[in-house]
Amino acid sequence: MVKKPITIGPHHFSKKGDAAAFLKAMLHKYDVGDKVSTGDAEVLLAALALHPDATAKMGPGITHFSVRSADFGSKCFWVNRVDGSSEKFSYKACSQLGWAEPVIKQVLTNALPVQLSDYGLYDIHQSGVLG
Template sequence: MLNRYQPGDRVSDEDGAELADLIKRHPEYAEKSGVGVDHFEVQSADYGTQCFRVVRSDGTWERFSYLTCISPARAA
């Protein structure tokens, strides 16, 4: 999904619904979602890669790794 978009693109509503479910698995979900999720976008990341960012209802945003969301939980 990530590679279907270019940096700066807003993720489609359909893909956004999947990302909304996925980000709930992030260990820092409360921090990432903040006041509530408005939509998702794609942005440039390190070494010529790209990543997703969650745009909150108040216009602030935070990038997140989908790999963190799908990785097994680590023991504390």
């Protein structure tokens, strides 16, 4: 099987499995109920842009990410939106879509009035996520 490199934010991985392992380790450094740190939030925003349902998951904008309970006693990342709603997302789905990079800027540019105000990031363009 050919290795497929993937980039998630500032992190470059030689294969998708390494990206998944990185995101898994990030998830497991938090306890259920924790708010994700500013640095990790920027990585998660870039990862979420790779999710097959990125636009729906991001909704009207994101205030912050957290770790909460998921199915069958597991835990996962949750996106918390500006309208007060929240939704879980799979880091595994994000790390499997390295091919989606051309779509990412379109999603981030057109579908995100992301307000990561809790992290001091007032606009996705100001945060440097778009490069």
